[in-house]
Amino acid sequence: MGTKHSGSPGDVWLRPPARAAREAPPLSRDRIVAEAIALLDEEGADRLTMRRLAERLGTGSTTLYWHVKTKNDVLDLALDAIFAAVEIPRADGQDWRAGITALISGWRAVLLDHPWSAALLGRPMLGPNVLARSEFLYATLLDAGVTEPHLTAAAYGLSNYVIGSALMQATWTAGEGQATRAAAQERFRADRDRYPVLAAHGPLASDSDWDTSFALGLSWLLDGVHATVEEASSRGRGSSGK
Amino acid sequence: MGTKHSGSPGDVWLRPPARAAREAPPLSRDRIVAEAIALLDEEGADRLTMRRLAERLGTGSTTLYWHVKTKNDVLDLALDAIFAAVEIPRADGQDWRAGITALISGWRAVLLDHPWSAALLGRPMLGPNVLARSEFLYATLLDAGVTEPHLTAAAYGLSNYVIGSALMQATWTAGEGQATRAAAQERFRADRDRYPVLAAHGPLASDSDWDTSFALGLSWLLDGVHATVEEASSRGRGSSGK
DNA sequence: CGGGGAACGGATCATTGATCCGGTCCCCGA
DNA sequence: TCGGGGACCGGATCAATGATCCGTTCCCCG
Structure with a gap:
């Protein structure tokens, strides 16, 4: 007896000097999220x-649950964290269109940089990064003279458009999406009589196709928003009512 | 020995007359999908x-794997199946805008009728129902005189817009989304100084808000598409090129 | 009527999210 | 200086789940 206690992990002499393991910062929620994103x-x-994540962090899987309640928490935190990379244009009163375009484009870029995020969009996004950018969007529109119900419609329309676009592109571009697209193209050709138009104008091929399509749709939406402002202001001036 | 063979499920006399169990149709892929949707x-x-699904079908869970390769198959099939409810407007050459509006609105209605579908949108949709409706969309736009690159942009823009809108609304409307939205509203009020605009124009409240916002954004997109057709045709007539 | 493929399901495996509970480390006050 | 307690860690373990193995039953066709 004495050689083998119940919980002691080996001989004293073999254990590290009790501090070596502390070289790394002591595991924080932030480190967990960062590693999760990676x-x-x-x-x-x-x-x-959770196990794999813990392994990469050099800890036991159950330890994670001290810093985080559930795996969903990790996902929610990771999802919000990536939006920190979206630069918020400074509000300049003029040229609201440029500001919004920049924001939305940045939003899209982040979603495409992290294709896994697309699959997570079906959950409430209430993190500080997302909220700050939503606030900017609303504020900019409001400042541009957009009024209800166009204000809400514009904010939601723009958000929904980016989300849908990123989701679609990530689906067909990321990982095995590439292979799927090839198979799809093949299928269109096979069912050429059933889907003549689809067979001709197949799925988007190059990145630039995705980009230009996105830009076009975005400009249409912004044109629509712009028109409501114009109409309101011209009506305000008392000229043409309709 | 003799009373208890290895695999025989009880005494002969206790077994059903070997046909009673066959009253229900013999489990098909279609029945599985229908029950999955329910x-x-x-x-x-x-x-x-898979277990719960099998239970509802009155079969063993492993039996499902005879008709279906994986659970993902079930989800893919279910997702495509619900789109059968989207009526495809008959192509009438005139009024492409009405046809597309009807299709897109029906698309949205289906997604909202089955809120779970929103979470599945991040996968390739290549089922026959989806393809048939995509074909209609492309064909109608083409017929209306929309040309590349506007054609692709229009088709994708419209699709992405519906998808994003339905995803967003399902997130905040379905199930616990309701509760989440209340909590969110609360939080905006608490952080009023950080999110002044969001606090004032909170999350959408009534169904009609969602509906009108959706309709407005859709009309903006369609206006944009319409403008490209106008411009092309006027340029074709050789009048104002800009 | 008998063979063989279609259809079925019990037992079982590996993976995973999550919890229990006991151990370790470190700061802070007496 | 020392000891108590809270922050932090992780091995053992549980329940749920997707999927497979393999033996059994059903039923059509020659």
Whole structure:
């Protein structure tokens, strides 16, 4: 007896000097989220498990639950964290259109940089980064003279458009989406008589196609918003009512 | 020995007359999908498990794998199946705008009728129902005189817009989304100084708000598409090129 | 009527999210 | 200086789930 206690992990002399293991910062919620993002970027959404994440952090899987309540928390935190990279244009009173375009484009870029995020869009986004950018969007529109119900419609329309676009592109572009697209093209050709138009104008091929399509749709939306402002102001001046 | 063979399920006399169990149709892929949709509608996406699905069908869970390769297959099939409810307007050459509006609105209605579908939008949709409706969309736009690159941009823009809108609304409307929205409103009020505009123009409240916002954004997109056609045709007539 | 493929399901496995509970580390006050 | 307690960690373990193995039953066709 004495050689083998119940919980002692080996002989004293073999244990590290009790401080070596502390070289790394003591695991924080931030480190967990950062590592989760790295893991998601490298391996995709379905490869993220608490065990794997813990392993990459050099800790036990159960330790994570001290800093985070559930796996969903990790996902929510990761999702909000990536939006920190979206620069918020400074409000300049003029040229609201440029500001909004920049914001929305940045939003899209982030979603495409982290394709796993698209699959997570179906959850409430209430993190500080997302809210700050929504606030900017609303404020800018309001400042531009957009009034209800156009204000809400514009904010939601723009958000929904980016989300949908990123979701679609991530689906067909990321990971095995590439292979799927090839198979789809093949299928269109096979069912050429059933889907003649689709067979001719197949799925988007190059990145630039995605980009120009996105830009066009965005400009249409912004034109629409612009028109409501024009109409309101001209009516305000008392000229043409309709 | 003799009373208890290895695999025989009880005494012969206790077994049903070997035909009673066959009153129900013999389990087909279609029945599985239909039941899956019912289950999803009633209990949501995360409650769908192969076991529970099998139980509702009165079969063993492993039997499902004879008709379907994976659970993902079930989801893909269910997702495509619900779009059968979207009526395809008959092509009438005139008034392409009405046709597209009808299609897109029907699309949205289906997504909202089955809120679980929103979470599944991040996968390739290549089922026959989806393809047929995409074909109609492309064909109608083409017929209306929309040309590349506006054609692709219009088709994708419209699709993305519906998808994003439905995803967003389902997130905040379905199930616990309601509760979340209340909490969100609360939070805006608390952080009033950080999110002044959001606090004032809170999340959408009534269904009609969602509807009108959606309709407005859709009309802006269609206006944009319409403008490209106008411009092309006027340029064709050789009048004002700009 | 008998063979064979279609259809079925019990037992079982690996993975994963989450919890229990006991151990370790470190700061802070007496 | 010392000891108590809270922050932090992780091995063992549980329940749920997707999926497979393999033996059994059903039923059509020659």
